[in-house]
Amino acid sequence: MVTGVLAFQGDFAEHLQVLSRMHMPSVEVRTKDDMSKIDALIIPGGESTVIAKFLEETGVGREIQKRIKNVKHPLRVYGTCAGAIVLARKATGKNAPKTLGLIDAVVDRNAYGTQVDSFEAELKISGIRKPVPVAFIRAPKIVSVGKGLEILSRFRGEPVLIRQGNVMIGTFHAEVRDCTDIHRMFLA
Numbered sequence: 559m560v561t562g563v564l565a566f567q568g569d570f571a572e573h574l575q576v577l578s579r580m581h582m583p584s585v586e587v588r589t590k591d592d593m594s595k596i597d598a599l600i601i602p603g604g605e606s607t608v609i610a611k612f613l614e615e616t617g618v619g620r621e622i623q624k625r626i627k628n629v630k631h632p633l634r635v636y637g638t639c640a641g642a643i644v645l646a647r648k649a650t651g652k653n654a655p656k657t658l659g660l661i662d663a664v665v666d667r668n669a670y671g672t673q674v675d676s677f678e679a680e681l682k683i684s685g686i687r688k689p690v691p692v693a694f695i696r697a698p699k700i701v702s703v704g705k706g707l708e709i710l711s712r713f714r715g716e717p718v719l720i721r722q723g724n725v726m727i728g729t730f731h732a733e734v735r736d737c738t739d740i741h742r743m744f745l746a
């Protein structure tokens with residue numbers, strides 16, 4: 559199983575470090591060709607507007623949409639923060655980008671405020687025994703979730719990690735706080 563990390567922009571290096579600590583094979587993904595080498599994809603945090611633009615221009619976005627439905631070589635995807643925004647059914651907020659529409663949720667950009675409103679927290683996550691240390695960095699909020707989606711974690715009562723089929727999104731960063739638990743759960 560090879561995990562790709564979308565490497566247009568953002569904190570892809572931190573995700574690659576987590577995968578390397580787990581001794582999981584990984585590659586950086588920038589083109590449609592890179593997509594053929596992978597079984598799982600992580601879309602990192604960063605600037606959702608920039609990531610969305612590159613997804614469209616390179617055709618990688620279209621390829622992700624196709625691979626999610628491909629029964630022969632299916633893809634699982636985990637989006638963190640900006641990655642969550644681009645995977646959502648719809649993004650809202652100032653300059654909200656066009657999304658891939660791969661999970662039935664509406665995600666609101668920069669919903670906690672600006673950079674100074676970033677913060678750390680410990681989350682209880684279904685399937686993980688210990689509380690997970692995470693960082694919310696200019697984080698979005700999941701403001702609406704379709705019926706039947708799994709809510710894997712909440713913060714102050716609101717969903718922050720959700721899953722629908724092969725697609726999981728989280729509004730926070732665990733990869734910047736040395737945590738491998740969520741990646742392990744994603745790849746299990």
Ligand code: GLN
Nearest residue numbers: 603604605606639640696
């Ligand atoms: N605020 C960023 C955006 O909307 C996301 C921040 C992040 O990924 N840490 O693109």
